[in-house]
Amino acid sequence: xxxxxxxxxxxxxxxxxxxxxxxxxxxxxxxxxxxxxxxxxxxxxxxxxxxxxxxxxxxxxxxxxxxxxxxxxxxxxxxxxxxxxxxxxxxxxxxxxxxxxxxxxxxxxxxxxxxxxxxxxxxxxxxxxxxxxxxxxxxxxxxxxxxxxxxxxxxxxxxxxxxxxxxxxxxxxxxxxxxxxxxxxxxxxxxxxxxxxxxxxxxxxxxxxxxxxxxxxxxxxxxxxxxxxxxxxxxxxxxxxxxxxxxxxxxxxxxxxxxxxxxxxxxxxxxxxxxxxxxxxxxxxxxxxxxxxxxxxxxxxxxxxxxxxxxxxx
Amino acid sequence: xxxxxxxxxxxxxxxxxxxxxxxxxxxxxxxxxxxxxxxxxxxxxxxxxxxxxxxxxxxxxxxxxxxxxxxxxxxxxxxxxxxxxxxxxxxxxxxxxxxxxxxxxxxxxxxxxxxxxxxxxxxxxxxxxxxxxxxxxxxxxxxxxxxxxxxxxxxxxxxxxxxxxxxxxxxxxxxxxxxxxxxxxxxxxxxxxxxxxxxxxxxxxxxxxxxxxxxxxxxxxxxxxxxxxxxxxxxxxxxxxxxxxxxxxxxxxxxxxxxxxxxxxxxxxxxxxxxxxxxxxxxxxxxxxxxxxxxxxxxxxxxxxxxxxxxxxxxxxxxxxxxxxxxxxxxxxxxxxxxxxxxxxxxxxxxxx
Numbered sequence: 001x002x003x004x005x006x007x008x009x010x011x012x013x014x015x016x017x018x019x020x021x022x023x024x025x026x027x028x029x030x031x032x033x034x035x036x037x038x039x040x041x042x043x044x045x046x047x048x049x050x051x052x053x054x055x056x057x058x059x060x061x062x063x064x065x066x067x068x069x070x071x072x073x074x075x076x077x078x079x080x081x082x083x084x085x086x087x088x089x090x091x092x093x094x095x096x097x098x099x100x101x102x103x104x105x106x107x108x109x110x111x112x113x114x115x116x117x118x119x120x121x122x123x124x125x126x127x128x129x130x131x132x133x134x135x136x137x138x139x140x141x142x143x144x145x146x147x148x149x150x151x152x153x154x155x156x157x158x159x160x161x162x163x164x165x166x167x168x169x170x171x172x173x174x175x176x177x178x179x180x181x182x183x184x185x186x187x188x189x190x191x192x193x194x195x196x197x198x199x200x201x202x203x204x205x206x207x208x209x210x211x212x213x214x215x216x217x218x219x220x221x222x223x224x225x226x227x228x229x230x231x232x233x234x235x236x237x238x239x240x241x242x243x244x245x246x247x248x249x250x251x252x253x254x255x256x257x258x259x260x261x262x263x264x265x266x267x268x269x270x271x272x273x274x275x276x277x278x279x280x281x282x283x284x285x286x287x288x289x290x291x292x293x294x295x296x297x298x299x300x301x302x303x304x305x306x307x308x309x310x311x312x313x314x
Numbered sequence: 315x316x317x318x319x320x321x322x323x324x325x326x327x328x329x330x331x332x333x334x335x336x337x338x339x340x341x342x343x344x345x346x347x348x349x350x351x352x353x354x355x356x357x358x359x360x361x362x363x364x365x366x367x368x369x370x371x372x373x374x375x376x377x378x379x380x381x382x383x384x385x386x387x388x389x390x391x392x393x394x395x396x397x398x399x400x401x402x403x404x405x406x407x408x409x410x411x412x413x414x415x416x417x418x419x420x421x422x423x424x425x426x427x428x429x430x431x432x433x434x435x436x437x438x439x440x441x442x443x444x445x446x447x448x449x450x451x452x453x454x455x456x457x458x459x460x461x462x463x464x465x466x467x468x469x470x471x472x473x474x475x476x477x478x479x480x481x482x483x484x485x486x487x488x489x490x491x492x493x494x495x496x497x498x499x500x501x502x503x504x505x506x507x508x509x510x511x512x513x514x515x516x517x518x519x520x521x522x523x524x525x526x527x528x529x530x531x532x533x534x535x536x537x538x539x540x541x542x543x544x545x546x547x548x549x550x551x552x553x554x555x556x557x558x559x560x561x562x563x564x565x566x567x568x569x570x571x572x573x574x575x576x577x578x579x580x581x582x583x584x585x586x587x588x589x590x591x592x593x594x595x596x597x598x599x600x601x602x603x604x605x606x607x608x609x610x611x612x613x614x615x616x617x618x619x620x621x622x623x624x625x626x627x628x629x630x631x632x633x634x635x636x637x638x639x640x641x642x643x644x645x646x647x648x649x650x651x652x653x654x655x656x657x658x659x660x661x662x663x664x665x666x667x
Contacts, residue, residue, distance in 0.1 A: 030473075037468055041482045047497040047540065048485070050508055054500060067500065067508045109391045116387025122378025130392060132658050137399040139593065139654040141600045143626045144647035145402035147409055147640045152402075155420055187398035190391050219383050248490030250604040255631065268492045272608045283500050290496035294489050301488035305481050308488060313548045 055080055055287035062284060077284075084288035087274060091267035092293075095247060098178045098266070102185035103242045109186065110193020110238060111231055115223050117194070118201040119209055131198075137191035142251055150255060153180045174264035177257040181266075184256065185246050192245075193238050196311065200234040201227065233307075240304050241311030244297050267293045403647060410640035421637065430641035440642065443625040446531055447649070450602065450621055454535045454542075455595045459588060461539060462546020467576060469547070470554045480551075484544035491541075491604035498537040499524075499609055509533075524609070527618030534619055538605065542598055546591050553587030554580070586664075593657045600650060603627060622646045 050068040057065065061075025071077075113134070117127055153159070159176035160167070167173040204227070212222055253266045260270045274289045301308055370382045410430055414421035434440045465483055469476055486494060501508045502523035510520040523533040557580060565575040603623040606615040613628040615621075622642055630639025 033468060033471060033473065037473065037479055040465060040468075041479060044482050044486060044540065044544070046508065047494075047501055051497045051500060063506060067503075067506055067511060113388045113391040116384045116389075120378075120380030120384035120387075122374075122381040122384065126377055126381075128662060130388065132662065133400070134392065134395065136654055136658060137395055139597045139650060140399055140403070141597070141623065141643075141646050141650050143603070143623050144406055144643045144650075145399065146406075146627065146643065147630055147636050148402040148405035149398075151405070151409075151420065184398070187394050190395040191399075194391070219380065219387070223387070244488055248492070248604075250490070250492050250607060251601075251627070254607070254627075268490055271492050271496070273611045281499075283503070283506075286496045287500065290493040294493045297488050297490065301485065305484070309480070309484060309548050312484075312487065312545050313552055 051287040051290060055084075055284055055291055057284050059284070080282075080284040080288040081292070083285055084274070084292050088267050088270055088289055088292050090263070091265055091270040092296075094178065094264050095266040095268070096296075097175075098181040098185065099243060099246045102182045102189065102246050103239055105182070106186045106189030106193050106242055107235060107238045109190055111197045111228070111235070112223070113190060113194045114197030114201055115227055116219075118198050119204075119206075119222065119227065120219055134191050134194050137188070138195065140188075142188070146251070146255055149184065149252075153256060172263045174257070174262045177262070177264050180256045181252060184252055185249075189242055189246070193242065196238050196241065197231070197234055200231070204230065236304065237307045237311045240300055240307045243300060244308070247297055406640050406647075407644055409637055410644050412637050414637040414640075415635050417634070430638050433638060434641055434645070439620065440622075440625065443620045443622045443642075444645070446619065447600070447621045447623070447646075449531060450535055450538075451596050451599045451649075453532070454538050454599045455592050457535065457539045458543050458546050458595050459591060461543040462548075462591070463550050463581075463584070465543065465547040466550035466554055467580075470551060480544075480548070483547055486541040487544050489541070491602070492608040494537065494541050495605050495608035498533075498540075501537075502533055524616045524619075530616045530619045534602070534605070534609075538599065538602060542595060546595065549587050549591040549594075550584060553584045557583050589657065589660065593653060596653050597650070600646065622649075 046068060053070050054062060054067060056076055056078065057071040058075045058077045058079075061071045065071065065075060117131060117134075159179055160173045163173075163176060163179075166175075209222055209226055212226060213219075217225070248268065250268045250272060253269045257264055257266065257269060259265065260273050271289050271293045274286060374381050408423060408426070409421050411426040411428065412421040412423060413425070413429065469479055473479070504510065504520060504522055504525070507523075509523055513519040513521065521529065524530050561579055561583070562575065565579045570578065600623055602621065606619060606621070606624050607613065607627075610616065613624070613632040615624050622645060626639050626642040626646060629635045629642060
């Protein structure tokens with residue numbers, strides 16, 4: 001009904017009305033709404049846009065043109081991108097080296113954990129305790145575990161020594177940091193992955209599972225035959241969320257790999273120190289570096305925006 | 315009831331019955347039906363009763379029928395995560411009671427006291443950082459929620475290109491703190507930044523956004539709001555979509571203005587969305603370390619913007635005051651706990667876990 005009468009205050013639109021609407025019905029108030037929305041969009045895009053144009057500017061163009069204006073023919077340079085890629089490329093490789101395995105492992109482990117805590121029948125009150133402990137793990141400020149983590153990896157599990165046969169093959173022993181990062185990210189990723197999968201498994205129809213159980217199927221087979229094949233959409237969400245989180249994280253890399261000059265330094269660590277020198281800050285280089293480092297997560301976001309939104313909203 | 319399962323069983327049999335005789339499942343099968351063909355709900359054959367079976371049976375009686383069998387799935391990950399999270403927090407608490415510092419290899423656990431905590435209370439830098447943390451958490455969370463709510467309401471009014479707008483608003487959230495810090499460093503640049511350009515057109519400024527101790531914290535909060543208001547919008551949008559259309563229409567019939575309708579009818583129904591978004595945002599706020607570190611490329615944030623997260627890492631990893639850093643971390647952990655503890659209880663009561 002609401003699509004036939006002129007809208008006075010909005011808010012009454014239903015989904016069907018929304019679908020039926022055409023441009024002819026656009027009122028002055030709608031136009032105002034769009035102006036506000038476009039201004040908001042500009043607010044979110046300008047910092048990114050200004051960074052992008054700046055990354056192509058020469059030193060003089062940075063001073064002479066407005067920060068959000070394109071560089072113009074004389075002020076255009078690709079030199080900074082070249083320099084940024086040179087500086088960051090090895091970091092990209094290192095980041096992939098731990099982000100990909102850590103993402104895949106934590107997603108799988110999260111799925112298994114959530115399954116064990118959702119589908120099988122055991123006392124709800126005990127389940128809730130385990131779940132609470134797991135979910136609280138999402139919200140822990142990582143500062144509270146940093147010093148023990150350093151102790152653990154540097155004094156207790158000394159990968160630089162235990163894996164000496166790997167370093168003997170010519171791999172720099174800094175790469176022990178990459179292995180530490182994988183294990184650390186998996187351990188701290190379990191809570192959020194479990195929560196995401198659990199919200200999904202809770203909505204799964206139990207009829208099929210219950211009858212399969214009654215039929216004598218073990219939990220392992222129910223997981224492999226029924227639950228896992230149906231988990232595809234949620235795996236997309238979790239993989240994307242985890243990849244973005246792990247790729248973007250600085251704190252653990254700072255503590256476990258520590259120096260940006262290390263051959264195993266991840267991209268975020270190099271970027272954090274890029275473009276600062278005694279002469280001042282090279283903003284074009286910083287912006288080019290920022291964009292280059294953000295490329296993987298930007299690509300993921302552009303291609304899988306829906307899944308990303310679902311992951312953060314859960 | 316049994317009949318119902320039999321019917322169901324028959325309907326799904328072709329898909330799930332094809333690999334029944336799988337030998338590796340034999341051991342655990344003792345509690346369920348065993349036969350491939352024929353109705354499922356048959357009393358199980360009595361298994362041989364050795365000690366483990368009896369133990370398993372008694373555990374299952376206590377915790378529920380699938381407890382033992384399902385523990386293979388959740389227990390190892392739970393232990394791994396418990397070790398890294400709770401084990402580490404307890405270990406951290408112990409370290410904070412020692413005098414561990416400099417290049418000692420390991421803390422000396424034989425002499426425990428609260429010296430580091432009394433030291434924190436006497437340290438004006440710690441007090442400043444704690445106050446800044448509280449300001450950041452409250453202002454950032456409240457501001458982000460308000461911006462997110464307004465955006466969600468605007469987007470929910472049945473606009474065209476809804477997906478495009480939503481994608482743009484959420485875009486900053488996909489970026490790393492390290493990356494966004496570079497953008498905002500450029501925006502807040504004294505001579506050429508957009509911020510001073512913009513207020514310059516109104517005849518104001520220039521302002522040293524990151525150099526002025528009274529402003530810098532709010533400049534950083536603004537940047538964080540930019541990054542996360544899209545998140546709040548997504549959460550609110552889901553909340554708004556869950557409200558039945560009749561509520562809007564009833565308010566309209568009553569002759570309420572749009573503003574009144576949202577204030578009286580809609581916003582009260584978004585309580586759940588507000589609480590969960592606020593908790594997550596506070597956690598992001600506590601993790602603002604990455605942003606501050608990247609802003610300066612070092613452990614020392616701009617004067618006036620030091621928070622507990624940055625002070626903790628600086629004390630431990632730059633000044634090598636390990637025990638003192640751990641003590642600050644425990645304070646930060648306590649702050650987080652005071653937010654998430656009640657939240658988890660609330661979710662549990664609502665049966666949302």
